[in-house]
Amino acid sequence: MSGPLIAVVGVCASGKSTLVRGLQARGWNARHVVQEHSYVPDMWQRVTRPDLLICLDASLETIRQRRCDPEMPAWLIESERYRLRHALAYCDLYIKTDALTADQVLERALDFLGVMEDRAQ
DSSP states (O other), X not given: OEEEEXXXXXXXXXXXXXXXXXXXXXXXXXXXXXXXXXXXXXXXXXXXXXXXXXXXXXXHHHHHHHHTXXXXXXXXXXXXXXXXXXXXXXXXXXXEXXXXXXXXXXXXXXXXXXXXXXXXX
């Protein structure tokens, strides 16, 4: 893996693991941070110390569909969003994944990383 350390956070079923695998497959140094499960607001910074932070989001309806769980409680997702508020305030890239395929999410991230590489040169 090369390049900047990229942390990926987001609510459950927003596509974090899929995005990290896609980035890693293309040689990027990406890590999934389980910030949505931590009560420590800046855990994403303490544990990973990333150069870049990508935040993924999805609506409750989308999460229920992706998890095949029509009874997924809204309070659970709202609590995850609450735990992600610090990361959201500091993220370099925010992607709402509801209407996107996994490939489209990866493409947006790669487009962003390409722009960041161009700026660094």
